[in-house]
Amino acid sequence: MKLVVDLDKCYKSGECYYNHPELFSMGEDGFPQVRVEALNDAELRRHADEAIEVCPAAAIRLD
Numbered sequence: 001m002k003l004v005v006d007l008d009k010c011y012k013s014g015e016c017y018y019n020h021p022e023l024f025s026m027g028e029d030g031f032p033q034v035r036v037e038a039l040n041d042a043e044l045r046r047h048a049d050e051a052i053e054v055c056p057a058a059a060i061r062l063d
Contacts (some may be wrong), residue, residue: 001039001062003048005032009059016060020051 001038003023005016017024017033023044024032039062052060 001045001048003034003036003039004052004059004061004063005034006059007031009057011057011059013056015054016051016057019054020047023047023051 005024010031012030012032014032015028017026021035023034023036025035027033036044039048048060048062052062
């Protein structure tokens with residue numbers, strides 16, 4: 001599974017990279033950047049699910 005951020009939906013609230021810096025970082029443009037290639041670890045998957053749930057723009061998904 002792979003984390004994806006829809007930059008068209010994202011409005012840079014920062015919830016993802018403030019709450020889950022192990023998964024996301026802030027890019028120079030203020031948009032989040034995914035820091036992991038694949039979610040092979042159960043703990044990372046749990047954190048990804050939390051990030052998806054709290055994203056106010058519903059811009060994060062798993063592919």
